[in-house]
Amino acid sequence: MENKTNLEVALKAAVKAGEKILEIYNDPNSDFSVEKKADNSPLTIADKISHTTIQHFLSDTEFPVLSEEGRSIEYPERKDWQNFWIVDPLDGTKEFIKKNGEFTVNIALAKNGKPVLGVIYVPVSKTLYFGNIGLGAFICENVSGEITFDSVLRKSEKLPKPKTTEKYFVVGSRSHMSPETEEYIDALKQKHAEIDIISKGSSLKICMVAEGIADEYPRFGPTMEWDTAAGHAIANAAGKKLWLTDLSEELAYNKENLLNPYFIVK
Template sequence: MLNLAAFVPSLLELCREAGQLITDYYHAPGADEYEAKGDDSPLTRADIASHHCIEAGLERLTPNIPILSEESPTDAVARRREWGELWLVDPLDGTKEFLGRTGEFTINIALIRAGKPVLGVVYLPLEDQCYVGIPGEMARRYGPGDAVADIATRALASGEPMRVLASRRHKGPRLATCLEWLEQNWGELERDNSGSALKFCHLAEGRGDFYPRYAPCSEWDTAAGHALLEAAGGSVLGLDGKPLRYNARDTLLSEPFLAIAESGHPLWQQLLRET
């Protein structure tokens, strides 16, 4: 069995290498150039450069563990259900944010074992900041240089506004119903809109309470953040109330989910029952 914590320094180095490539493209002429993939999502040169960098690095680190990246060829996608353990990678999560010049994009790397995310890394290239979670072992934020801090989720504070994290790009009737229910059953809400996996990071370090997601997204968008949030004391639940599982279905789309900072609060089970 791998000593997961021992991989952290190498993963940090790999993220910084890929992050520098992304940053170079971000600040270069033509940063807004892209081509449309089959699902009409954008693909930039930064996506491809980061993918190749991370894939090569993970192959050096763990040659016996297969890699499934958002930019992997279709034959890897076809074989994935044979893999009990795999790296699940989004080499540039938030390509639309990259193109929109918001700076809110990340690199996501997760190790999946028997359907569970057992290690998650979320790296912010422009800030040189990295969040690492190993459920049951550690949740940390690594800043520029040698800065490091343990992080943890926060508890809901009765009588205070609930801070809800949601993507500015994804709305819809199910989200509206959820927020209306919370206003009726909790009270005042504060909305914090942000892109990519940053929402998981904010929950994990105590800067938010709840992230509901009903719009489609892929497993590589959520797996690393899931591991991080669980390591910090939170949870990521499907609408059946069970933790999300990965590489366990015919589709790579994630189920709708609720990402929760204080897992044990009875409000969440009530929300699942009533909405």
């Protein structure tokens, strides 16, 4: 199992950052009509306070941080990083602005280009996903306040959950599917008698596969490394993979270009 201390730090950081985001999200004075990139928008304020909160926790570890808020770190500075955190302080911009609750805090620890530890916290539902290869993957409900690794683990459920139906579930958008995704799902329909589409926001799409609710998630659209790293680690701990679309290998991290290629989670 990955160092328990690192996992505990990531758990605490994600929950505390999520609580800070929730204060802004639930503040009756927050104006969600403000343009999303404006410095005084609720989204921007929440993003920055989450980033600062997570940095406070992770600064106690020995590893550098690659974050969406700190994306300006040049490749020559980070190319030799062997161990590093990958953070998305607030994943799910559209979901945050729509106020549908499907946004997350994502924290991963990567070693030699592979995410080995992942934590995803859903502030609105207070749901926590976490895992690494040695420990496994877990979901814990109603998580808030002061926590420890042991207190969370005691009330967690191991993932994936047993499959209870023959129906084949695919994560995607019901209304805005790309042509590549439509083509991919049409091919799946030739293999499976009944397919249903699950629509989710942010990194929760990967969590649906790790949890066993969905069978796969094809992503034929742009994502960045911080969008997928935490979910990737959790999926791996649940026995799933984030494959390149030709199924030859999994996604790699700390690339010179931080944009991910298209991928399939299954």
